[in-house]
Amino acid sequence: MEEKVNVLISEEEVDKRIKEMASELSRKYKGSTVHMIGILKGSIMFLSELSKHMTVPVTMDFMAVSSYGNGTSSSGQVNLKLDLSVDIEGRDVVVVEDILDSGRTLSYVVELLKSRNPETLKVVTLLDKPDRRVVPVELEMTGFEIPDRFVVGYGLDYAEKYRNLPYIGALD
Numbered sequence: 001m002e003e004k005v006n007v008l009i010s011e012e013e014v015d016k017r018i019k020e021m022a023s024e025l026s027r028k029y030k031g032s033t034v035h036m037i038g039i040l041k042g043s044i045m046f047l048s049e050l051s052k053h054m055t056v057p058v059t060m061d062f063m064a065v066s067s068y069g070n071g072t073s074s075s076g077q078v079n080l081k082l083d084l085s086v087d088i089e090g091r092d093v094v095v096v097e098d099i100l101d102s103g104r105t106l107s108y109v110v111e112l113l114k115s116r117n118p119e120t121l122k123v124v125t126l127l128d129k130p131d132r133r134v135v136p137v138e139l140e141m142t143g144f145e146i147p148d149r150f151v152v153g154y155g156l157d158y159a160e161k162y163r164n165l166p167y168i169g170a171l172d
């Protein structure tokens, strides 16, 4: 069955905003190397587009986590499924994520990474749904704040579909 996808943020708007984010991040990290950590799989498109426009040196690594229970259940537990390939001690780490929703995933990731003694640790997301927050997460930067709607595209999926769309669409 095909769902109907309505464009919420166009390809042009997304690309323009990511370029702005890359220049702001490059300014903030002038003189250092940014170690970007992408959370699989949702962050892949955002991470590649963001990193393409960075003007400081960038290194990359990835991790995968799974959350059990949906965003509305109170027991939503997060587990590590794939760990990083290199040590982050002493590095300037930027966690790159597709969307901040309940906050469970990112608060788990931030706590885990903090315990490994990076020099600095910041979080950037392409999207933020502030109305859905259950656990607070401090963001360095976000692309767009969006209302409480289920979105797909630019890495985000519905049952593994639509990650490849070059825009953000709403399923409704």
Ligand code: IMP
Pocket (backbone or CB within 6 Å): 042, 067, 071, 097, 098, 099, 100, 101, 102, 103, 104, 105, 106, 149, 150, 151, 152, 156, 157, 158
């Ligand atoms: P959180 O732990 O509730 O903040 O959830 C974050 C994860 O849930 C994201 O990394 C996404 O994989 C997924 N997610 C949350 N909202 C959406 C959405 O609107 N569309 C697709 N995936 C979503």
Ligand code: MG
Pocket (backbone or CB within 6 Å): 039, 040, 041, 042, 043, 098, 099
């Ligand atoms: Mg995700």
